[in-house]
Amino acid sequence: MACDTPVYSLLDHTADLKIRVWGRDLLDLFENAATSMMRFLLEAGPADETEVISISLTAEDLNDLMVRWLSEILYLLMGEHQVVVQSKLNAINRSHLDAVLHVIPYDPDKHQMETEIKAVTYHQIDVSPRGSHWQAEIVFDL
Amino acid sequence: MNISLKQVDAYRWRIPKTGAMRVPGLLFSSSKLIRSVRNDPCLAQVANVATLPGIVHHSLAMPDIHWGYGFPIGGVAAFDLDEGIVSPGGVGYDINCGCRVMTTRLTADVIKPFINDLVQGLFRDIPCGVGSSGHIHLSKKEAEDVSVQGAAWAVKKGLGTIDDIEKTEDGGAIPGADPSTLSGRAMKRGKDQLGTLGSGNHFLEIQVVDRIYDSEKAAIFNLFEGQVTMFIHSGSRGFGHQICDDFLKEMTRHASTDGRYDALPDRQLIYSPLKSALAKRYLAAMACAANYAWANRQILMHWTRKSVMDTLSITPEEMGMRLLYDVCHNIAKHETHPMDGHETTLCVHRKGATRALPPWHPLLPRVYQRSGQPVLIPGDMGSYSYVLSGTEGAMEQSFGSCCHGAGRVLSRNQAVKKARGRDIRRELADHGVVVQSRGKRTLKEEMPEAYKSVSEVIESVHGAGLAKKVARLRPLGVVKG
Numbered sequence: 001m002a003c004d005t006p007v008y009s010l011l012d013h014t015a016d017l018k019i020r021v022w023g024r025d026l027l028d029l030f031e032n033a034a035t036s037m038m039r040f041l042l043e044a045g046p047a048d049e050t051e052v053i054s055i056s057l058t059a060e061d062l063n064d065l066m067v068r069w070l071s072e073i074l075y076l077l078m079g080e081h082q083v084v085v086q087s088k089l090n091a092i093n094r095s096h097l098d099a100v101l102h103v104i105p106y107d108p109d110k111h112q113m114e115t116e117i118k119a120v121t122y123h124q125i126d127v128s129p130r131g132s133h134w135q136a137e138i139v140f141d142l
Numbered sequence: 143m144n145i146s147l148k149q150v151d152a153y154r155w156r157i158p159k160t161g162a163m164r165v166p167g168l169l170f171s172s173s174k175l176i177r178s179v180r181n182d183p184c185l186a187q188v189a190n191v192a193t194l195p196g197i198v199h200h201s202l203a204m205p206d207i208h209w210g211y212g213f214p215i216g217g218v219a220a221f222d223l224d225e226g227i228v229s230p231g232g233v234g235y236d237i238n239c240g241c242r243v244m245t246t247r248l249t250a251d252v253i254k255p256f257i258n259d260l261v262q263g264l265f266r267d268i269p270c271g272v273g274s275s276g277h278i279h280l281s282k283k284e285a286e287d288v289s290v291q292g293a294a295w296a297v298k299k300g301l302g303t304i305d306d307i308e309k310t311e312d313g314g315a316i317p318g319a320d321p322s323t324l325s326g327r328a329m330k331r332g333k334d335q336l337g338t339l340g341s342g343n344h345f346l347e348i349q350v351v352d353r354i355y356d357s358e359k360a361a362i363f364n365l366f367e368g369q370v371t372m373f374i375h376s377g378s379r380g381f382g383h384q385i386c387d388d389f390l391k392e393m394t395r396h397a398s399t400d401g402r403y404d405a406l407p408d409r410q411l412i413y414s415p416l417k418s419a420l421a422k423r424y425l426a427a428m429a430c431a432a433n434y435a436w437a438n439r440q441i442l443m444h445w446t447r448k449s450v451m452d453t454l455s456i457t458p459e460e461m462g463m464r465l466l467y468d469v470c471h472n473i474a475k476h477e478t479h480p481m482d483g484h485e486t487t488l489c490v491h492r493k494g495a496t497r498a499l500p501p502w503h504p505l506l507p508r509v510y511q512r513s514g515q516p517v518l519i520p521g522d523m524g525s526y527s528y529v530l531s532g533t534e535g536a537m538e539q540s541f542g543s544c545c546h547g548a549g550r551v552l553s554r555n556q557a558v559k560k561a562r563g564r565d566i567r568r569e570l571a572d573h574g575v576v577v578q579s580r581g582k583r584t585l586k587e588e589m590p591e592a593y594k595s596v597s598e599v600i601e602s603v604h605g606a607g608l609a610k611k612v613a614r615l616r617p618l619g620v621v622k623g
Binding site: 010012013014015016017060061063064067068071075078079080112113114115116118119121122123124125139141142 | 182184208209210211212215231234235236271272327330331340341342380383384386387390391394395398403408409410412550551552553554555556581582583623
C-alpha cells in the first residue's frame with residue numbers, strides 16, 4: 001500500500017465503526033482504506049512470502065466502488081481465510097478498478113483478530129475530492 | 143438534520159410527517175431515555191424509514207433505539223404487499239440474531255461454589271470469538287438442509303427435542319427458504335460456523351432468577367426465584383452477513399438503472415418492491431439465514447447442557463434443562479395484522495426488535511396460549527436480563543413488537559477509552575459476575591457503562607403496554623466472544 005502509516009481517523013458512531021481516510025489521489029485513497037480496515041481487523045506483521053491475486057471490480061459510482069473494494073478484501077479474510085497484507089491499484093476510474101492483492105494464509109495463532117467487522121456498509125458512505133486530495137468516510141458494521 | 147419530537151404521553155413520542163415522509167414516526171420511550179437520543183442521528187433514521195414506499199401506520203422505534211446503518215437499531219416498519227418494499231438493511235447483516243433462554247432444576251446456591259469451573263467449561267466447549275469455526279463441518283447438501291429445516295435439522299441429529307421446536311419462534315424455520323438463491327460465498331462461510339457463538343455483543347450467560355413480577359405467568363414459564371437459567375444471544379454468523387451483503391449489492395446495481403439509488407436519503411436503505419423477483423429471492427435467501435440461526439442456537443443449547451452436566455457430574459434429569467423460548471430480533475416476515483378493521487398481511491421488518499404475541503394468538507404453542515409469548519430481553523453483562531410476556535397492546539401499537547435489549551449509549555471507541563487502566567473483569571467479579579472472553583477489546587467495548595439501563599428500557603415497554611414484566615434474571619457467569 002502507498003504509505004506505511006495509514007492516513008485515517010476514527011469518527012464517532014454509537015454501535016459501529018466509522019472512519020475517515022485520506023489519499024493523495026484515488027489510487028492512494030483506496031489503498032489507504034484497505035490498509036486502515038486491515039489494521040482494525042488484525043495485526044499481520046511482516047510477511048516473507050505472499051501470493052498475488054488480481055481483481056477487477058465494477059460499480060455504479062465511486063461510493064459503490066469503495067464499498068465493493070473493501071467488501072472484497074473482507075470476504076478474502078472471512079470466507080477464504082486469506083489476509084491481505086498489501087494492495088496495489090493499477091487503474092481506477094469512477095466505476096471500475098484493477099488491483100493486485102498480496103495475501104498470506106490466515107493463521108489464528110499469529111493473527112489474533114481483535115474486532116469482527118461484519119460488513120462494509122453503504123450508510124453515509126462518501127468518497128469525494130477535498131482540495132488537492134481525496135477523502136472517504138466509511139461505516140463498518142461490527 | 144433537526145427532527146421534531148412531540149410528546150404524546152408518558153411513554154409515546156411522535157415525529158410529525160414532514161418532507162418526503164409517507165407516515166409519521168412513533169417512539170416508545172420514557173422521558174428519561176428520550177434524553178439520550180434527542181440529538182442522535184437515530185431519529186433521522188426513523189424519519190428516513192418513513193419515506194420508503196408502501197410503509198403503513200408509523201415508522202416505529204423501541205426505547206432501546208440507537209444509531210444503526212439505514213434503519214435505526216430498535217426500528218420496526220411494516221409494508222403493504224402491493225405497494226411496499228423489502229430492505230436487507232432493515233433486517234441487518236446478522237439475520238435472525240436472537241435470544242434463547244433455558245430453565246433448569248438447579249438453584250443458584252447449589253452451583254455458586256462451581257461457577258468458575260462452569261464458566262471455564264463453557265468457554266472450552268462452546269466455540270466463540272471472531273470468525274470462529276465450530277466442531278461441525280457441513281457438506282453442501284447438509285448446509286442446504288440446515289437452511290431449509292432450521293432447528294429441526296439439529297433435533298434430527300439428536301441435538302435437542304421436539305419440545306424445543308415448539309418453543310421456538312416459527313417452530314425454528316421460516317417457510318420459503320430456497321438454497322438455490324445463495325451465492326457460493328455464502329455457502330462457503332456457512333459450512334464451518336454452525337454451532338459457534340460469535341463475538342461482539344453475543345454471549346452465553348449463566349443466570350439466576352432474582353425477582354418474579356407475575357407469579358401466575360412465571361409458573362407457566364417454569365420460572366422460580368433462585369433458579370438457574372441460561373441465556374444465549376447469537377445469530378446466523380458469516381452465513382447471514384454474506385447473504386445480506388450479496389443482496390445489498392445486487393439491489394444497488396438494480397436500483398441504479400431507475401434512479402432509485404440516487405434518490406435514497408441513505409444508501410443503506412436500498413430496497414426492492416415486494417412484488418419483484420429480486421425481493422422474492424432475497425426473502426428466500428434471508429429465510430435460509432434465519433433457519434441457520436435457529437439451528438445454531440439449538441446446537442449451542444445442546445452443548446451448553448452437556449458442558450454444565452460434565453462440570454457438575456450430574457444427569458440430564460438432575461439438570462432438568464428445558465427451553466423457555468427462542469426469539470429472533472433481526473428479520474422481515476409476512477404477518478397478519480389488523481389494519482382499518484381488516485386482517486391484512488404485511489411485511490414486517492424488525493431490526494433490533496422482538497416479536498411479542500398476546501395470549502390466545504394462533505402462532506403460540508399450546509403451553510403459552512394463556513400467558514402470551516415469552517419475550518426475552520438481554521441486558522449488559524453487569525446487570526439484568528428480563529423475561530416479559532406479550533400483550534394485546536403490542537398488537538394494537540407495534541405490529542406485535544417489543545424492545546430487544548439495553549441499547550448502546552457509548553460508541554465502542556468511547557467505551558474502550560473509558561475502560562483504559564481499568565480491569566473490567568475484576569470489577570465484574572467484585573459484583574459477583576465471573577466473565578471469560580476471547581477478545582481483549584471485547585470486555586472493554588461491552589462494559590456495562592456502554593449501555594443504557596435495561597431496567598429503564600423495560601419500564602418503558604411495560605408502561606407503554608407493549609409487554610408485561612414476568613421475571614428478572616441476574617448474571618452469575620458470562621462467556622463472551
